[in-house]
Amino acid sequence: MRTRVIIYTGKGGVGKTSIAAATAIRSAEMGHRTVVISTDSAHSLSDSLDMQLSGKLKRIDDNLDGIAVDMQLELETRWKEIQTYFSDFLASQGMDGVTAKEMAVFPGMELMSALFYVEEFHREGSYDVVIMDTAPTADTLRLLAFPDIANWYFDHLFHMVKNVIRIARATVGRLMTAPIPSERFLDDLESLRKRLIVVRDLLTDPEMTSVRLVLNPEQMVITETQRAYTYLCMYGYTVESLVINRVIPDDLKEPFFQARLEEQRRHLRTIDEVFAPLRTMRAHLMPKEVLGQDALRLLADEIFGDDDPSATYSTESPMKIFERGDEVVVAVKLPFVMKQKLELYTRKDFLMLQLGAFKKSISLPYALSGRSVVSADLEGEWLNIVFEGEEIGKKKGRRRRGSGDKAGKAPRRDSDKDG
Ligand SMILES: Nc1ncnc2c1ncn2[C@@H]1O[C@H](COP(=O)(O)OP(=O)(O)O)[C@@H](O)[C@H]1O
Numbered sequence: 371m372r373t374r375v376i377i378y379t380g381k382g383g384v385g386k387t388s389i390a391a392a393t394a395i396r397s398a399e400m401g402h403r404t405v406v407i408s409t410d411s412a413h414s415l416s417d418s419l420d421m422q423l424s425g426k427l428k429r430i431d432d433n434l435d436g437i438a439v440d441m442q443l444e445l446e447t448r449w450k451e452i453q454t455y456f457s458d459f460l461a462s463q464g465m466d467g468v469t470a471k472e473m474a475v476f477p478g479m480e481l482m483s484a485l486f487y488v489e490e491f492h493r494e495g496s497y498d499v500v501i502m503d504t505a506p507t508a509d510t511l512r513l514l515a516f517p518d519i520a521n522w523y524f525d526h527l528f529h530m531v532k533n534v535i536r537i538a539r540a541t542v543g544r545l546m547t548a549p550i551p552s553e554r555f556l557d558d559l560e561s562l563r564k565r566l567i568v569v570r571d572l573l574t575d576p577e578m579t580s581v582r583l584v585l586n587p588e589q590m591v592i593t594e595t596q597r598a599y600t601y602l603c604m605y606g607y608t609v610e611s612l613v614i615n616r617v618i619p620d621d622l623k624e625p626f627f628q629a630r631l632e633e634q635r636r637h638l639r640t641i642d643e644v645f646a647p648l649r650t651m652r653a654h655l656m657p658k659e660v661l662g663q664d665a666l667r668l669l670a671d672e673i674f675g676d677d678d679p680s681a682t683y684s685t686e687s688p689m690k691i692f693e694r695g696d697e698v699v700v701a702v703k704l705p706f707v708m709k710q711k712l713e714l715y716t717r718k719d720f721l722m723l724q725l726g727a728f729k730k731s732i733s734l735p736y737a738l739s740g741r742s743v744v745s746a747d748l749e750g751e752w753l754n755i756v757f758e759g760e761e762i763g764k765k766k767g768r769r770r771r772g773s774g775d776k777a778g779k780a781p782r783r784d785s786d787k788d789g
């Protein structure tokens with residue numbers, strides 16, 4: 371059986387951890403071998419489950435394991451070689467030892483560890499269902515965008531390391547400023563890069579991985595959730611459902627709640643309107659904090675009823691390539707986006723999409739390599755990027771190869787920093 375990966379994300383405090391834990395418990399009770407991973411350094415998953423988790427897999431119940439990714443432990447094991455080289459390298463450049471050690475923890479390392487667990491669980495086939503409890507939206511977007519940008523990062527890294535080797539060879543016996551990287555280090559780097567590609571492919575496979583957005587019926591939360599939805603689509607993730615948590619029971623009679631309830635009705639209508647046709651699930655605001663496995667079971671009842679919490683509600687990929695007459699269309703789902711905020715560049719064999727502070731590169735299939743973009747328009751939720759037909763492509767393609775022409779009519783706006 372294929373591993374099923376469910377990622378819960380959303381604004382801080384909306385109920386991600388509680389819902390991830392509730393999902394995990396119910397999934398295990400239904401007989402799926404389940405693991406819940408916390409990637410939030412706050413690690414409230416332990417409190418939620420009333421069970422101390424650590425950086426190593428721990429049995430919680432029949433069919434249920436949990437792990438709270440521990441950065442220190444990951445550094446000491448998974449990242450040792452790479453970190454050692456970097457800190458030596460930085461120290462050789464004049465940085466003092468302690469700072470060099472700290473600097474050698476490059477951004478995203480801990481994030482990668484969390485993603486590698488998913489890849490390992492899948493490869494080993496040890497679980498049917500993998501549930502990820504994540505940090506608040508901004509960090510999680512960074513996490514989920516990571517496999518995509520990491521490739522670029524590694525290109526630079528390889529370049530740098532190769533330069534060091536070249537200089538080292540040229541200066542043998544003379545001044546040697548940087549440590550020569552070991553074979554082991556280079557191998558580590560290369561296998562890291564390969565695994566990241568595997569991770570990205572797993573996480574953006576709509577049959578396998580789904581993102582569920584957790585939100586509350588409140589204006590600020592709705593706005594942030596819309597933004598997250600857009601970026602998740604841009605990075606190729608299939609957002610398959612919404613969980614609206616902390617819904618105040620509508621039959622409360624106390625006058626104190628009436629204004630609040632009225633507001634909530636409005637927000638619930640907004641959620642229905644803006645996120646349709648996404649499947650939505652709901653949970654009420656409970657009388658008490660949701661702590662411990664019994665409370666989590668009640669939460670699971672509210673959200674899933676008798677349904678299997680690991681069901682897949684949508685397998686629509688947010689990226690499609692199709693032919694339209696002579697032309698080829700690369701379509702990217704970008705809900706809530708306004709065209710003025712988008713920038714699009716083409717290079718020889720990839721497209722670069724920029725939205726606010728986030729960039730996404732889309733590798734083009736070989737057949738599109740070198741072809742020009744004739745238009746880029748938003749049609750509903752989809753950005754359709756239209757490539758010229760083959761005949762013209764053949765003519766122009768050779769000439770334009772690698773020319774890096776900018777496409778689309780969206781003007782550059784440096785002030786759009788809404789990521
Ligand atoms: N439906 C609910 N009713 C009442 N309390 C809730 C509900 N969902 C979550 N909580 C409580 O709200 C707090 C934050 O929830 P948590 O799951 O940690 O959110 P997040 O992981 O999104 O930050 C916790 O104390 C949790 O017990």
Ligand SMILES: [Mg+2]
Pocket residue numbers: 386387388410414415503504
């Ligand atoms: Mg949490």
